[in-house]
Amino acid sequence: MTILIADIGGTNCRFALGRQTVLPDTVARFRLKDHHGFDAALDHYLAGQGQPVLTSACLAVAGPVIGACAQLTNSGWSLDASVLAGRLGVDVTLVNDLVALGHALPHLSSAATVPLHAPAQRYPNGQSVVVGLGTGTNIAAVIHRAERPPAVLSAEAGHLSLPGSITRRLEGRIGAGMSAFHSAESIFSGRGLAALHTALHGATVPSLALTSHPEVPEAGETLSLHAELLGVWLQEIALLTLPRNGIWLAGGVAQGLVRAGYATVIAEAFAAPNSNNGPTGAIPMHLITDDLAALTGCLAAVRQA
Amino acid sequence: MTILIADIGGTNCRFALGRQTVLPDTVARFRLKDHHGFDAALDHYLAGQGQPVLTSACLAVAGPVIGACAQLTNSGWSLDASVLAGRLGVDVTLVNDLVALGHALPHLSSAATVPLHAPAQRYPNGQSVVVGLGTGTNIAAVIHRAERPPAVLSAEAGHLSLPGSITRRLEGRIGAGMSAFHSAESIFSGRGLAALHTALHGATVPSLALTSHPEVPEAGETLSLHAELLGVWLQEIALLTLPRNGIWLAGGVAQGLVRAGYATVIAEAFAAPNSNNGPTGAIPMHLITDDLAALTGCLAAVRQA
Structure with a gap:
């Protein structure tokens, strides 16, 4: 075979x-x-x-x-x-x-993932979600089932409108520059990260250069805002998929943010109390590092x- | 048994x-x-x-x-x-x-549902979604599996932030009244429908009175806007759940909107082209009328x- x-x-x-x-x-x-x-x-x-x-x-x-x-x-x-x-x-x-x-989730070894947030209390419900942040943006919700393969829900989440919880934060930072950001993918893809840097600082820098050189002060500001907005977006994704078994981030942008040191910013924005969320702090978060x-x-x- | x-x-x-x-x-x-x-x-x-x-x-x-x-x-x-x-x-x-x-979806008789939109072309992918609009608002995505029970994803979609595609439309109609509407449930529940009427017309009318007396001119304006915004919200839900097998609306508010004659407004707003959506016009839409x-x-x- x-x-x-x-x-x-x-x-x-x-x-x-x-x-x-x-x-x-x-x-x-x-x-x-x-x-x-x-x-x-x-x-x-x-x-x-x-x-x-x-x-x-x-x-x-x-x-x-x-x-x-x-x-x-x-x-x-x-x-x-x-x-x-x-x-x-x-x-x-x-x-x-x-x-x-x-x-792939049930088959990933511990070497294939890195924990970004490991809550003290957990309430597993057999649901997970994979969030892909790379050239594009998308999600897949996973229903785990005892002794059977998981059921996986296909989505096109990159085309979602940005929720009010994100647009309110963005408006305060970039004002009229908002018009560049309409969908989730327009900000959370690699292209989106670069566009956010341009909106903040006027410079054109590829996303890989931003995550590879976070020590450049202006890159740090962009990465910090991007990581914070991602955490807020994950709150919305969590309401739609209740991933009490965990969130798994994947893709080059997610890997770049974590490598550059922004995992805590993502996790803290995700776990922060707001008017909308449930106990997001009890949801584990991981990064898939295995490109295969x-x-x-x-x-x-x-x-x- | x-x-x-x-x-x-x-x-x-x-x-x-x-x-x-x-x-x-x-x-x-x-x-x-x-x-x-x-x-x-x-x-x-x-x-x-x-x-x-x-x-x-x-x-x-x-x-x-x-x-x-x-x-x-x-x-x-x-x-x-x-x-x-x-x-x-x-x-x-x-x-x-x-x-x-x-x-329940695989077990509902044709007498238990009413078609709201039956597209000429369909692309079934084994995914459906139930959208509940009643005292509260929520969804459940369904993965259908051959000769086995479906897998159903639990969610808390009522607490979602309103997407930009909805807030932009609302701002044009009610301006500062927007502050009453922060989550999906704040507008799409029965309480939300009543609050929308208050924001538009200043009057306090229970949602059941609005859907039972759509011939009152001001009720018609509220119901029409509510149905349109619901169609736009369903576009977002469709991106997250790709329900090419169909969308099933349920609950008293959904039944009231349909009974009052606004099924077409919902379906047309859902199928309307926009920058974000896929072929939503090819997705069937139904109303669950069976209270059991x-x-x-x-x-x-x-x-x-």
Whole structure:
């Protein structure tokens, strides 16, 4: 049994082969812009692996899956599972990339995650949520079930309007600059973090440069506000998904904020009392640091199917 | 096998006994304020049924269930499943009332629902959402699974901040009156509908009077705005739950808006293009008209447990 698995994000694409687990020697990473479409990247990968005999395939995509098709939100690529099945000669499953991370949760080792907030009191209810903050922004709510795979809810949360709890804070800081921020993704993606810096300081700096150099004073102000607003947004996400088993952050922006030292700002803004929230302070928060987690989720999803 | 089932809402409480289905002759309705606490209402009901021998009990409550306990949001009542189990001598399950409606969806007859929007094209993805609009406001996302009971996600969506897409529309109509509206429940509950009328027209009119007399011109203006804002809010809920199998509205306010003739306003605002939404026009919308639907859901939930 050899399963082709892939995680096709907004910027990068990862391929691997899996059996019971992801086979580490088969992992390959590409930048999307280095290939003219998914088919070229796939051919290149399979040739490099010596044209392995496959039993099935499961591809995680950063975008909505409608029927057998997926249109990637942040690239021009589109995928059709039935066309791919014809090319590969095996069944092909497409899943949203955050849904794949949801399926991965029960299989992540402690080395694959870092705790950001470990409450003294917990009230597990069998619900979790994965929040992806990278090239795009999205969530997947997870319902854990005893001795069975979890059920994972697909969403398009990046397109949500910003809630009043965030716009009120933003207005006080950037005034008319607000018009750049309409959706969750417009502020919580990498592009959004860079846009927030521009709104605050007028300078154009890529998000990776901001999180890699937090010691630059103006970067620190941007990162601090971004982390605070993220904590407030997570309060809203918590009301919608009641993740008493935990929140798992994922993606390059989340990793960058934590690496730069802003995990506490996120957790404190999330746990702060407000007129709307329940006992958010009792909800654990983690960061997924394993870049192959979505591939693990693809394997779990295809074994469940 | 005789199961005690109950639906304890924000204003009313329904008890019944169930076997394969709800036994119609055993249904009893109370107003919460007519009894001094849940125990008194329960004793009154069981005495009226001749102290039936029970095999288990499942109670749906309008409020969050944390562990074995529930605190009702809109009444002073609180319930503890282990204390109740001791009183009744059988296992007692507590579920959120919207979660009960989610479990009921596969069991609702066509007589129990009314279609509000039936799109020509559909893209079912196995996800639905129930949106409860009554004394309180809440949602439950449902993941349908072949030949198995659905998985239902508990939420506390009534406490969500109003999104920018709604506050922008409201500000244009009521200006400083905005301060009365901070959460979804502050506008979409019965109390919220009445508060919207007060903000628009200065008069204090109960929500039931507004939906029962839509021909009064000022009631019509309030109901039309309320229905439009609800459609916009459902766009946000759709981004979070991608309910391509359908949205089911439930509760007295939803029934009142539809009875008063505003189903089309809700559906059109929901399907209207905006910067954020996906193909919302392809999502079916229904109204749950059966007041016993949550009891049906209690039976389904306890059979699944």
